Amino acid sequence: MLLRARRDVLRTARTSFWRGAYGKIVTSAVYFLVPASVGVLGVAVARIAATEISQAAEWPLLFIAFAGASALLIRMHAERAYRPASILNALDSIAAGRDPDIGLLKRQGLSKELLTSITELNRRVKTLQNERRRAETVLSEIGDGIIAVDRAGKVALFNTAAESMLGEKASRLVGRDLESADLHPELARLASDCLDGKGARTAEIRLPGLPERVIGIRATRFPEFGRGSSALLLLRDLSDIRRHEKMQKEFVSNVSHELRTPITAVRVTAEALLAGAKNDPDLVDRFLTSIVGESDRLSALIDDLMEIAKRESGITQTEKADVLVLDAMERAYMTVRPQAERTGIAVELNAPAELVAYADETQLVQVIRNLLDNAVKYTPAGGEVVATATGTDSSVEICVSDTGIGIPHGEVDRIFERFYRVDKARSRRIGGTGLGLAIVKDIVDAHGGRIRVDTEFGKGSTFRVTLPARDA
DSSP states (O other), rough: OHHHHHHHHHHHHHHHHHHHHHHHHHHHHHHHHHHHHHHHHHHHOOOOTTOOOOOHHHHHHHHHHHHHHHEEEEEEEHHHHHHHHHHHHHHHHHHOOOOOHHHHHHTTTTTHHHHHHHHHHHHHHHHHHHHHHHHHHHHHSSSSEEEEEETBBEEEEEOOHHHHHTOOOHHHHHTTTTSSSSSHHHHHHHHHHHHOOOOOOOEEEEOOSSSSSEEEEEEEEEEESSSEEEEEEEEEEEEEHHHHHHHHHHHHHHHHOOOOOOOHHHHHHHHHHHTTGOHHHHHHHHHHHHHHHHHHHHHHHHHHHHHHHHHHOSSSOOEEEEEHHHHHHHHHHHHHHHHHTTTTTTEEEEOTOEEEEEOOOOHHHHHHHHHHHHHHSOTTTOOEEEEEEEEOOSEEEEEEEOOOOOOOOGGGTTTTTTTTSSSSHHHHHHHHOOOOOHHHHHHHHHOOOOEEEEEEETTEEEEEEEEEEETT
């Protein structure tokens, strides 16, 4: 467009030149004829006055003098009418993003039409440059990857998001043939299909590495004015979406399994009673106790599932306030106390009476209760559980230690996953749902805190929850 505008300006310049030059030539011709006429008249007067002038020299001398002066005048006016070097310099300045010196052009005598054309060209070029910078910023900052391939199959554009997704640099790829660019072969196939006029294409590719990355691709063909067609590849990182979908499928599968187990146990026990076990008092008591236990387990599982559902849907809000930590520990202990006393496990609570945590009180009690419940369930009879809390100016730390079975080091990173159990048989026997620690981590994260675990297999574990203070 700049070249086309440059030609338009030069065309205007030529028109201005001929208009200005013709006008100047006519004026100069008048200037020439007038003094020439005066010269003729002067010679005639000289003759009348009988002045001695050489007959051979008088006319040529007068004619040459006045013709030279008039020609010089014509040249001066023609040069003022057209200054091609100045116009080209002005166009070069516009192309480089600088404003042309309009004052200089005015002083050099450019016509009003030409000055107007140069000013308008400068305005349009600046508008195009601003639009280009805006488009480049959008393409650079947009979250989706964009790859443009010209009709020859060479990479014309490779934005920042595409660099991040594919682990490549635009400087290495732009200008290269896409098929030889050492990228995923599906990219070249989709671009080729679009350039061949096969319409829009979609695909998903999986990139190696941990974690695995899933990239969704949409390829479409778009025309370029006067240059045929190009292919545009839009890339979107679907890794989190696919990972979430996988987790949802696993969650549904685990929920179905966890619900089916107690329901099946209740059904089998009830069928055994109907089949004749009801006539044996010892069996009746044992089966009824089993039904009650499975019902409690089912109730606990449903409660935990409802808690997770409410947190994920945003129904459960975190409303922070100053909470006395020792009071929260005591309230949490009241829930697990019957089981601890039943198995002879000593539970000790240690925290300064005035220690305050900035947290949602109900959720803080739930965190401590789940940690205590876990510690009691996985500590053999006669063991010990200790809960302590300390505070600094920037945080409050709550620790729950036990002398239980501990966690194998290879499984420490998985204990906060939903339905994960270190000892599945023991967990089901004691009524664990496999969701307690997942809920704890979710609550701690919502408070901006962190949770860590120190464990030694066969000797016990210590869970440490750190919550930031109000002004931290």
